[in-house]
Amino acid sequence: METQTARGHDSNISCLFPEILAIIFSYLDVRDKGRVAQVCVAWRNATYNRIVWRGVEAKLHLRRANPSLFPSLVKRGIRKIQVLSLRRSLREVIGGIPCLESLNLSGCYNVTDIGLAQAFVQEWPHITVLDLSLCKQIKDESLGRIAQFLKNLEVLELGGCCNITSIGLRLIAWGLKKLKRLNLRSCRNISDDGIGHLAGLCPDAAEGNLELEHLGLQDCQKLTDQSLKHVSVGLTNLKTINLSFCGSVTDSGIKYLAKMASLQEINLRSCDNISDIGLGYLSEGGSRISALDVSFCDRVGDQGLIFLSQGLFSLRSLSVCACNIGDDGIGRLVRTLHDLTTLNIGQCNRLTDRSLSHIGDHLKNLKSIDLYGCTKISTVGLERIMQLRTLTTLNLGLWHKR
Incomplete structure (x- = not known):
């Protein structure tokens, strides 16, 4: 049976x-x-x-000829490709999937201007996402070809493309009017003029990429406060900006960002010239910032937290790791910004159980907290925050039970 x-x-x-x-x-x-x-x-x-x-992204090693590969992908309706290794012509990849929407070449070190020139010889209207991160041989010439033939591009990842200059950004400004996300991490040869091109503010340039919502400028060390002025005037739809490790950005530049009503997330990690004064400007601007990272800005202290508590009422995520803050600053912060869900205060070695007591009393919606390297806290303080029902993530690295 x-x-x-x-x-x-x-x-x-x-x-x-x-x-x-x-x-x-x-x-x-x-x-x-x-x-x-x-x-x-x-x-x-x-x-x-x-x-x-x-919605599936096919991850491919393209090392040898396989006549059935691309027809099979097309039959399945695959429109997103990540190339893990490339020993064949990029033109073969582009031509093999006519309706390709997303092409990820991140880490393909052998991609060159010549290879892209051979691949992009006509308009490809369906491609909206292109990732060239760590394709270090790519230069401004390729950006010109991308701007010419990928006019519907919405996401362009160029992190680690260290040969790109402000000339390349000018070409992007001419052609990519629909661009919403641009990552220029570690493109150390771009300058304030390049950001001016993106913002459409240079007299002899195009209108710019005015639809940009996310701009990554991490480790672009030539950028100064002038770039932030360009951003605030021209990129009025911007929601997030990453300026971490931009050592020439100062409090004066933050004053420009504070005027941007659309800005929601700012990353200023390891910006050595940012201090409490800059946080004061953000607070005065009445901005709608929901996420702020000023970790490793050692000129940020308790006064900066007080400023935040007086104006950034939409803040949900705050990272102040390795900042010069103490129990008094945390106390003032959490009494006002009680809707915080993420609080990263690792390596703030002045904090004691008093801070954890303040957090336990006021941050009833807290989901994640980083206490890495906070050596002055004890099990007494930890018991206070462990009672938070919403808490799901707790980092206690380098903490010794006392």
């Missing part, structure tokens, strides 16, 4: 309509999607339904 029931059950699975199988398979991870395609002909055919692969 058991054998007959099992066989009947198997028969029912085999008889499911392909459309039903496709819906079931769509919930599997990528590896399991490939495995079920090898079970039988019916299941293999079901996996060719595009609903199974909707």
Whole structure:
């Protein structure tokens, strides 16, 4: 009887309509999607339904010719590609998937201007995401070709492309009018003029990339407060900006950012010239900032926290690791900004159980706290915050029980 029931059950699975199988398979991870395609002909055919692969990014090692690869991807409706290693022509990749929407080449060190020139010889209207992070051979010439043929691009990742200059940004400003996210991390040759191009403020340049919402300028060490002035005037839709390790940015530059009503997240990590005064400017601006990182800014102290408590009422995430803050500053902060969900105060070695007591009393919505290296706290203080029902993440690295 058991054998007959099992066989009947198997028969029912085999008889499911392909459309039903496709819906079931769509919930599997990528590896399991490939495995079920090898079970039988019916299941293999079901996996060719595009609903199974909707939104999936194929991760490929393109080392040798495989004539069936790209037709198979097209049949499945794959439109997102991450190339893990590339020993073939990039043109072959682009041409093999005509409706490609997202191309990730991050870490493909052998991608060159010549390779991109051979690949982008016509307009590719479907591509909206291009990641060239750590493609260190890429220069301004490639940005000109991208601006010419990828006019619908919304996301451009150029982190680590150290040969890009402000000339390249000018080319981007001419062609990529729909760009919403631009990452220029460690592009150390760009200057204030380049940011002016993006903001459409240079007399002989284009209108700029005025739809930008996210701008990454981490470790762009030539940038000064003038760049922030350009940003505040021209990029009025900007929601997030990363200025970490930009050592020439000062409190005066923060005054420009404070005027931006759309700005929600600011990263000033390791900006040595940011102090309490800069946080005061942010507070006075009445900005809608929800996330702020000033970790390792050793000129930020208790007065800066007091300033934040007086104006940044939308703040939900605050990182002040290794700042010169104490129990009094934390006390003032949490009494006002009681909607904080993330608080990173690691390596603030002046903090004691008093701070944890303040946090336990006032931050009832706290989900995550970093106490790494806070050596003056004890189990007494920890017990106070452990009573927070919403707390899910607690970092206690380098803490010794006392």
